[in-house]
Amino acid sequence: MNSETYHLSGTLHLCGKSHFIADEPPLQGELYAKFLFSPVAHSLITKLDISAAAKMPGVVKVITSADIPGINQIGTVIKDEPLFPEKEIMYVGQPLAMVLAEDEYIAELAVKKIILKLEELPAIFAPEDAYSKKQGYIPERKIESGDIENTLKNAPYTLKGKTATTGQEHFYLEGQRCLAIPFEGNRITLQTATQSTMEVQEVASRVLGIPANDVIIEVPRLGGAFGGKERGATIWACMAALGAFLTQKPVLVKLTRDEDMHYTGKRHPFTSLWQVGYDETGKILAYDLLLLANGGAYTDLSIAILERAMFHSDNAYFIPNIRIRGYACRTNLPPNTAFRGFGAPQGIFVIENIMDKIAAQLELDPLEIRKRNAYQNGQLTPYGQEITQSQLNNIFAKLADKANYALLRKEVAEFNKHNCRYKRGIGITPVKFGISFTTTLMNQGSALVWVYIDGSVSVSTGGVEMGQELSTKVAIVVSRVLGIPVNKIRVESSNSQRIGNASPTAASTGSDINGNAARLAAEKIKDNLAHCAVRLIQQKYNQTIDIKDIVFKDNRVFGKEYSETCVSFEELVRFAHSERVPLAAYGYYKTPGLWFDKEKGLGHPFHYYVYGAGLAEVELDTLLGEHKVRKLIIVHENGNSLNEAIDRGQIEGAVLQGIGWCTMEDLKYDAKGVYLSANPSTYKIPDIRDLPEKLVIEIIPSLTEEASVFGSKGIGEPPFIYGLSVFFALQSAFKEANPEKELSFPATPESLIQR
Ligand code: LUZ
Ligand code: MOS
Structure with a gap:
């Protein structure tokens, strides 16, 4: 297998076998979520009456801000975003209530029965208007060097202008979705289409009022993200989590293409x-x-x-x-x-x-x-x-x-x-x-590598596979360290129980951070194995081996490069296990040298x-x-x-x-x-x-x-x-x-x- 052209998911994608969230038939008792989205951009809620919707046959529960057991807050950098607004609606499409029903169509019909009365407020859409009214999240930021005033004044030529660029819809093939599965009363698994397992775990546990270790995040792979699931997935994951927590049934939130395009944020104009x-x-x-x-x-x-x-x-x-x-x-x-x-x-x-x-x-x-x-x-x-x-x-x-x-x-x-x-x-x-x-603190990541008894390898990182083939790159890294073929390495889903506190897979850093963490973990195992190799090769060939000469290559471990004294990787792994040497390791990487004031x-x-x-x-x-x-x-x-x-x-x-x-x-x-x-x-x-x-x-x-x-x-x-x-x-x-x-x-x- 040539690692330069290897593509872990290629065959799976081609055969339609790659596994995405909510690909399988519904779980027993699974509920479907549909939302009442705000029809206006800015207004006060004067009435939100869910009683008729809640009474419909097939509807299990209608949820509003009043039902949130924890904190109605999904903001991270600045805590300014409610899961459901209590009083003030801030944009067209803001979710105001969630209907959980036995099927999608009943849920849709029930949404129409919710009575909403509003008192509209003036809305702002142009950034210039917001700027002149000083409507921002934080004060103006500045980076400056040299003498701008005087140089501009004395420059031989000057030009002045205004430039505008517009937004962009992410158009990931897989829309926003999360399947929430409750268990043991107050724990929950979220199969969520997110780039940020740590953020979803933190925010969902805040909304539910339970500790983070009761919320398990599982991301098998995403059908594209492009940044739209770095933060954009959090709200939908919290919705599913809330629904499942309150009903104790599996809940699927899955936006249609139209909903996704309408109601989710885009590139900044x-x-x-x-x-x-x-x-x-x-x-x-x-x-x-x-x-x-x-x-x-x-x-x-x-x-x-x-x-x-x-x-x-x-x-x-x-x-x-x-x-x-x-x-x-x-x-x-x-x-x-x-x-x-x-x-x-x-x-x-x-x-x-x-x-x-x-x-x-x-x-x-x-x-x-x-x-x-x-x-x-x-x-x-x-x-x-x-x-x-x-x-x-x-x-x-x-x-x-x-x-x-x-x-x-x-x-x-x-x-x-x-x-x-x-x-x-x-x-x-x-x-x-x-x-x-x-944001310097985000530049860190972890990996967990297991070498199993047959010499096959399982690698977990906090990285999310979203079509960029991070998993292939991580496999290549581990394959180079251990000298084994890429197809012996399985790169696993991103799961918070295996890798916690993961930064988003974003900023073009996925393979740098997760690849390095996997490299460090694999190097630890290699080190353990090298000590075993010295003993095993000495036993087998009756030769003295210096650990510095050990080479891992072509699925074998050599006592010295180009020498005949070698054992297969599998042989060495079984030997290491019998010698009670650890065949797993955790790797932690932080990008060096970063700071910003x-x-x-x-x-x-x-x-x-x-x-x-x-x-x-x-x-x-x-x-x-x-x-x-x-x-x-x-x-x-x-x-x-x-x-x-x-x-x-x-x-x-x-x-x-x-x-x-x-x-x-x-x-x-x-x-x-x-x-x-x-x-x-x-x-x-x-x-x-x-x-x-x-x-x-x-x-x-x-x-x-x-x-x-x-x-x-x-x-x-x-x-x-x-x-x-x-x-x-x-x-x-x-x-x-x-x-x-x-x-x-x-x-x-x-x-x-x-x-
Ligand atoms: N996400 C983030 C990013 O939180 N910080 C960044 O600097 C960044 N850059 C690119 C893409 N996502
Ligand atoms: Mo991104 S824009 O999630 O790297």
Whole structure:
């Protein structure tokens, strides 16, 4: 089995055998949950009468805030979010009551019998409005370095503007769901589709008023998450837990696609106000930025998302004088939440748009301007982290080479000169993506490894498998340590009884944190086994063996590399067991060297950065607003990949999701905050037909001192950024036809056709 192309779940997925939550037939007595969702964005509840609904045959219980045995609070960072609102409704779709019935349809009918009377309040949807009313979760945040005021005043050129990016629906294939199973009266198992086992356990036990060790979290695998289940799963898990706890029956909460799209938080829309000062060569001297994040009704992860947007506002560029201010705005939308990139795409979009504006103003090559501003090793980011292993210059050079850039530019200019209806454009977007949770304490993880008597291995980590094949990567790590084939290793579900206090599987850190924890556990076992191997090989070959020479390789253990003195892994395991040597170990990993002082806006928040760049060429039909992506060329540095095929898959998926965000996915609301595009018929996500006509992904090795397990680097989020190059390419084509106009975001046909 070649570990470089091994994919633990591939065959299972293909045969439809991979196991997801609530895949099996209902349990005996299982109840179905349906919700009364708020029809309005902001209001007071004056009456909530459940009596008629509760009396319906088949209805077992109708639950409201009054039934909560513990604390009606599911907030974590800031405790501002009730499970059910007691008085004040904060968004359209907020759950107000839950009906538990013997089947889904009875539950649905009963919801309609709940009587709700409201006193509507004024609602806020735009972040600017929230900002001017100072409606946020915490005071404004700031990162500043250099002398912004004076440099801006004296800069040879300045530009000023406002940039807006919109939200994005996660569109995981598996919607939000949780199956709660009560046992022994006051204990409960939650099979929950979450990225965060620790958070669900903590919050559900708080709501139920029982200790965390009475709540068992089990996550077999997720059908995609993309950040939407980092925090977004908690509310639904708590609902199921509450229902099961109160009725002592299994309860299934399973949102339909429409409910999921309507009522769950999305990527944060951002509005950004900025001013930039630069010189005649296009070098940015000063950048003043205010980021307004539309956080929705409750804090959720908005503060961390704003922070990551601030940390990525410089993207790949050294800007000597910079002030980044950020405000997370409370509005009456469902609480916006984590989504692949976690604010970084929103921050990066602004500076990349500015790069193109400067290039246009100075009539300089947009690639050249980017090169001139790119970070050099030894320079400091605005928050004081030193750049030490950047190879942006090399990446830009490789990109230009792969794209045949000089010729391409000529061809595009030539094409545009001779065509009126069709216009072509080029867009370039580099990335420098910081890997680590920006909240330092989250950068820790655990693993538990068992070697069974037949030499097969079971590995548990706190990591959640969600299609990214974390399990394959963990298996590869353990296989390398123990020198056994990957198919002898089983990577288990994420379960709080095996691995407690797990950070979310997020921030592109899944394989770094869990892979390292598994590595450390496997190394302990290897160490135990090595001592046994010395004895066993000495016995068997009557030779003296030095423990330092022992090699674990090819499912065998050698007394010395390339020597004949070896035993099979299985033989050694059985021997170790007979010698009463432990064949299990716990591994604990914390990412080293991280700190950040929020007051000063200074620190070393990231273990390392991932660098790369994408170049897109598009052709726009200015009459129809349709376009094709003629090519997308990506140069991505990736450390020593644990599995390049999986990483390529992550790059392709992330890029397409990035393209979707900025060219297709258009969230429509009415003036009262009712979401109108909650359906795949009106909300378009990219599919395989939207792939660029030519997609080149060049993965180059990185300077790996800063990388993680076995020199690998995180892959989940950074490549999302390459998708932005398609927007900038479209913007360039659009400008050819409409030099005086601004292309609005996202670049849908409707935006591209405005005249
Ligand atoms: N989640 C989080 C994340 O809590 N902190 C982060 O910094 C982060 N970054 C990316 C994705 N999820
Ligand atoms: Mo995430 S946006 O859950 O890494």
